[in-house]
Amino acid sequence: GNSVTQMEGPVTLSEEAFLTINCTYTATGYPSLFWYVQYPGEGLQLLLKATKADDKGSNKGFEATYRKETTSFHLEKGSVQVSDSAVYFCALRRFRDDKIIFGKGTRLHILP
Amino acid sequence: DVKVTQSSRYLVKRTGEKVFLECVQDMDHENMFWYRQDPGLGLRLIYFSYDVKMKEKGDIPEGYSVSREKKERFSLILESASTNQTSMYLCASSLLGTTEKLFFGSGTQLSVL
Numbered sequence: 001g002n003s004v005t006q007m008e009g010p011v012t013l014s015e016e017a018f019l020t021i022n023c024t025y026t027a028t029g030y031p032s033l034f035w036y037v038q039y040p041g042e043g044l045q046l047l048l049k050a051t052k053a054d055d056k057g058s059n060k061g062f063e064a065t066y067r068k069e070t071t072s073f074h075l076e077k078g079s080v081q082v083s084d085s086a087v088y089f090c091a092l093r094r095f096r097d098d099k100i101i102f103g104k105g106t107r108l109h110i111l112p
Numbered sequence: 113d114v115k116v117t118q119s120s121r122y123l124v125k126r127t128g129e130k131v132f133l134e135c136v137q138d139m140d141h142e143n144m145f146w147y148r149q150d151p152g153l154g155l156r157l158i159y160f161s162y163d164v165k166m167k168e169k170g171d172i173p174e175g176y177s178v179s180r181e182k183k184e185r186f187s188l189i190l191e192s193a194s195t196n197q198t199s200m201y202l203c204a205s206s207l208l209g210t211t212e213k214l215f216f217g218s219g220t221q222l223s224v225l
Contacts, residue, residue, distance in 0.1 A: 032212055043116065043202060043216030044155075089154065093212050099170070100214060102147075104154035 002027045004103035006090045012109045013080055021075040021106050023064075023090035031092040033057075033066055033073040034100065038087040047075075047088070082110045115139070116217040118203050124223045131190040133220050135203030141215070142208035144186035146170075146178065149200040149219070161186055162208065193224045 007022040025033065032051045036044040048057030050066040050073065057064050062077045073090060090103040119134035137144065143162055147155040147170075157170030159178040167178050175197060179187045186205075190197055200221050204214040 034212060036214075041218060043204075043218045044214070045216065046213050049212060099157055099160070100212065101157075102155040104152060 002031070002092060002094045002096075002101050004090050004092055004101060006088075006103040006106050009087075009105070009107040010109055011106060012111065014111050015082055016079045017110075019075070019077040019080045019084075019108070021088055021090075021108070023073045023075065023103060025071050025073065025090075025092050027071075027092055028095045030068060031095060033064070034091040034093075035062070035064055035073070035075050036089040036091055036102070038089065038105070040086070044089060080108075080110050082112050084108060085110045116203055116205055116215050118201075118217040118220050120220050121218070122221050122223075124225065125190075125193050126225055127194060129190075129193050129224075131193045131222065131224075133188040133190075133201050133203075133222070135186045135188070135217055136184050137186075137203075137205040137215070138184065139205070139215070140183065141205035142183070143206045144180065145204040145206075145214065146176075146186070146188045147202045147204065148172070149202055155202065158188065193222075195224050198222060198224045 003026045034049045035047040037047045038044045048059040050057040053068040055066045064075045087105045087107045089105045116137045145160045146158040161167045161180045177189045202219045203217045
């Protein structure tokens with residue numbers, strides 16, 4: 001079936017550090033892939049997306065590249081800020097019914 | 113900006129009570145969804161709706177029902193609340209044909225005692 005696996009958290013980094021949050025997927029065909037972010041006390045919001053192999057999604061300094069060879073969609077940012085502290089969810093669009101399937105989430109703490 | 117509003121931020125109910133969770137969106141979206149969010153399990157889809165009076169089961173519908181009498185409002189109903197339904201409930205909406213960009217409410221933390 002379709003599923004998303006992302007690295008366990010929490011991830012704690014110092015400000016200006018490099019961030020990678022790993023995400024791999026299992027799916028039929030080549031689904032659209034997403035990263036959503038949930039800031040404290042708020043609902044999830046779409047951070048970036050990629051709809052086909054080798055596409056790179058980017059937003060707010062975050063990037064992720066759709067790698068079909070490794071079925072991965074890792075989230076990266078070159079220099080994190082305290083305001084990036086949040087929970088990050090990797091997700092895919094399930095082929096059979098177009099629904100969005102989420103990973104378990106990775107909590108990120110950025111220390112000043 | 114799209115706004116998805118959930119009526120309560122925190123709710124405490126007793127086992128066996130009938131519970132209504134309300135969600136309203138103001139952007140004329142056709143699609144509406146209910147997810148529950150649990151630590152270590154992420155988000156799981158309970159029910160969704162593509163149109164007024166239309167509903168379909170998601171991945172974990174047991175113990176829940178929904179109502180969509182008006183386009184902007186989607187209610188989640190726990191017919192007889194149980195302790196294993198203690199969770200964060202998230203409502204979301206999207207335009208028809210664009211299920212990938214979901215707009216979420218800030219959630220209702222339900223505790224069933």
